[in-house]
Amino acid sequence: MTATQTEPSTGIATHQVALSFEDGVTRFITVREDQTVADASYRQRINIPLDCRDGACGTCKALCESGEYDGGTYIEDALSEAEAAEGYALPCSMKPRSDLALQIATTSEVAKTGAASYTGTVVGLDRLSPTTVELAIDIPNRGELAFLPGQYVNIAVPGTEVTRSYSFANAPHEERLVFLVKLTPGGAMSTWLTERAAVGDEVTFTGPNGSFFLREARRPVLMLAGGTGLAPVLSMLRQLDVDGCDRGGRLVYGVSTDDDLVKLDEVEELVSRLPGFTWDHCVSDPASTAANKGYVMSLIGDEDLHDGDVAIYLCGPPPMVEAVRTHVAGAGIEPTGFYYEKFALAVPAAEASAPSAEASPASAEAS
Template sequence: MSYQVALSFEDGVTRFITCGPHETVAEASYRSRINIPLDCRDGACGTCKSRCVAGEYDGGDYIEDALTDDEAAAGFALPCQMVPHSDLVLEIPATAEFAKTGAAVHAGSITEVRRLSASTVAFAVELDDRDQLAFLPGQYVNVAVPGTGVTRSYSFSTGPAEKAVSFLVRITAGGAMSGYLADRAEVGDRVEFTGPLGSFFLRDLVRPALLLAGGTGLAPLLSMLERLTDIEVAHPVHLIYGVSSDTDLVELDKLRAYADAIARFSFDHCVADEASTAAHKGYVTSLLTPERLHGGDVDVYLCGPPPMVEAVRGHLRESGIDPANFYTEKFTVAAEVGR
């Protein structure tokens, strides 16, 4: 049986390779012309040592000097020896440039532009080479804004298995993508993007997970939830979605559908505006109860603007809670940056 291996490089680029039966990750990488760090090829030097953050594998044969028992217990392995027993995600200690590779470029046509609220637009793209695009739920791409010379970064709001790919965009005055989507975008327009990119992606669920979204930071978490519809979920997964005003709330019906479809998934939302009609008024931190933090035995995934990220960090610090893992994706909602 063949397995897919995601090679996540230090500069945020992710490339996917296919490992055949009994083939090592290093062999598959070089067959794909991706030169991951490698020296001895027989488990003696440790040059290729990488951390596996998802999946199962046979670590192969190696000497203690190349990989200690403590390192192996922490998830490190030697690609020159490891043979996948499932799909894997591997953090490679090198840049994509060092490995003589780079992010892939994909193109397609817009199939839908949907105004979700006064402040948010969703658009979908059907790619020319969908079978060539692989990404991890939570990752983003750099989209070339049609008719301009600029690119903007957007996380997938759809899962890796869906045919069309979709994105959420906050409309900002003077924004390049905002102006395009609001004024000129039409079904059939051609769009090109580069990726996937980023280290913010869903890992194996080995403990409870807490997903925190601010505004259109909901997009990568929707991608993660879509992935969870395809697997058995053995631990609680809770999402807290915060926005500034009622007009910023989007995709609540989709979240309710996920709550029905995913075992042990639940969600809350809150609105900062005191005039809101939402049941919970305030910020995401107001819903970070001890019940949701599991005494620190929790993996936290947070996508939102920098002030939100820092507010959550401060809340956890004041609460004396140190999560098992805290994965973040910061973005700035501004005309010159966009998300």
């Protein structure tokens, strides 16, 4: 999201508000500090469910996941004191004091909106390793695409009828869009990238999507990336760097084989600019030449969990996600924030079904 700006005609500060819907679609609106989120949303043709406009019914109740706001005036029946303390607010009453990220309790279809569509040009095809390709895309209307670090888009595979989901590896402020693709034999995207793709090709995608994104907070972070699950974590690290983050934290990056290791120098450079941040990587293949052989759990120390005062961001295949959840629970820790996203390997014969390891997200949850 962008920094606070001022509307030239009024001199009033404006903020970007991300509206994340239950079906994974995220839409961004611009809201003045003297406007309620609901009013701004309706002016921009996004219909947040309302039965009133003055904090009387609670129909529009939303969870604010990051940012600061004036909650406005409302009655206890619409929003209890306990709910407000948990971060819930009423868009019909709330006015932003910074950029916000809100969970809206309905689908984008009900709100009469949808994921935006973009068309871009391939400007980079970099074979990072035998198993991984970096795909770079430029779009002419880059200023219209806002996203939160960690989110993804659905890319239409040229020459096919299927789409694949990929997380941004670049930060929201960067012009070039970058994605990491795990090459899967027989996969639709993998086949295109290795056999037909060329710089200059046209690509279309929709988004942004996903509830796996970096939250604004002061607590330390623990980031765990498996394979190309490194992409959204890179986006988050870049954003922390831009924000001048000094909250500290740790990244653990794990892969299956040495061929899957990518971006080590880039990770090292990013982490070196974040005070109090450390990182390490591991490879599960016993034949690996890596210093750490095994799984990411072996590199999580008690000090990384901060007795629960930590936000955990986890992206990887389902077995990794479940193993980490079990490990943290076994340590008797209930983290303040636990955000994770799973991706699964696609079977070529069922390519039109769920997202794949060629891609990124299959699901995302928080606890």
